[in-house]
Amino acid sequence: MFQIPNPFCQCPICEEARVKRGRYERLGPSLYIEDIQMLIDTPEDIGVACDRQGISEIKYLSISHKDPDHTRGMRIVEPLGYDCIADKGSPIQFIALPEVADDINAWNGDGLKYYENVLHCISIHKTDHIKIGDIEIHLVNNKTHRGNMTFYVISDKCRKAVYACCDVKPFLHNELYYDADVLIVGLVSDDGILKGGKRLEEAPFRDDMFTIEEIMELKRKYRIKRIIVTHIDEYWGKSYADYLKIEKNLDNISFAYDGMEIIL
Ligand SMILES: [Zn+2]
Numbered sequence: 001m002f003q004i005p006n007p008f009c010q011c012p013i014c015e016e017a018r019v020k021r022g023r024y025e026r027l028g029p030s031l032y033i034e035d036i037q038m039l040i041d042t043p044e045d046i047g048v049a050c051d052r053q054g055i056s057e058i059k060y061l062s063i064s065h066k067d068p069d070h071t072r073g074m075r076i077v078e079p080l081g082y083d084c085i086a087d088k089g090s091p092i093q094f095i096a097l098p099e100v101a102d103d104i105n106a107w108n109g110d111g112l113k114y115y116e117n118v119l120h121c122i123s124i125h126k127t128d129h130i131k132i133g134d135i136e137i138h139l140v141n142n143k144t145h146r147g148n149m150t151f152y153v154i155s156d157k158c159r160k161a162v163y164a165c166c167d168v169k170p171f172l173h174n175e176l177y178y179d180a181d182v183l184i185v186g187l188v189s190d191d192g193i194l195k196g197g198k199r200l201e202e203a204p205f206r207d208d209m210f211t212i213e214e215i216m217e218l219k220r221k222y223r224i225k226r227i228i229v230t231h232i233d234e235y236w237g238k239s240y241a242d243y244l245k246i247e248k249n250l251d252n253i254s255f256a257y258d259g260m261e262i263i264l
């Protein structure tokens with residue numbers, strides 16, 4: 001939600017990131033599926049993230065839910081699909097749950113409608129399932145008191161990944177999550193101590209986050225081989241080196257960093 005370094009913060013984590021850069025910096029949460037050139041989510045710095053990772057082609061785009069930390073980089077569709085000199089669009093496929101597409105329009109001044117109908121740089125496909133080549137994606141609505149949130153179950157014949165990056169708790173049951181090779185999941189507390197020594201259990205958002213014990217329980221219940229924690233925030237007060245230490249003592253749970261490659 002907040003980048004590291006946060007430009008307005010002089011805490012040790014942000015100061016360290018200013019010196020070391022690389023894995024010590026964090027941009028917004030997103031996932032790129034290389035096999036099918038599909039991007040999931042557009043935080044405001046997504047253009048910088050794509051450039052850093054050498055991602056030069058996006059054929060499919062999806063956005064998981066309406067919140068600003070996942071949508072405010074949606075202008076990426078302009079350089080992708082709109083030639084402003086010729087005033088001509090070459091639409092890329094935009095895939096989302098119908099209710100999520102409606103939420104995104106409602107929160108962004110009908111932004112998706114503008115891109116589809118005026119600039120013609122996206123073509124909206126409202127669905128809960130797509131198949132592209134050998135890759136199948138189920139879009140599952142983890143609908144809670146916070147609203148609509150898409151979890152992605154991405155599979156081919158022999159591998160399965162679940163991407164559940166935000167608004168994860170409560171985690172609604174779905175048979176599709178069983179036996180995943182990896183669950184990439186947001187908002188999991190590490191040691192319960194936040195930036196400045198504040199305790200997570202006293203924070204207003206404590207009930208929105210999983211503890212490590214709860215995530216281990218999900219791992220057991222769904223027989224998931226590996227967990228990767230993402231959507232790691234500046235106010236959690238940890239650096240890349242801290243997470244390396246924490247994950248050493250965990251059973252197949254690791255913490256994401258910008259540019260992390262996951263090969264299944
Ligand atoms: Zn800071």
Ligand SMILES: [Zn+2]
Pocket residue numbers: 001067069070165166167231
């Ligand atoms: Zn988020």
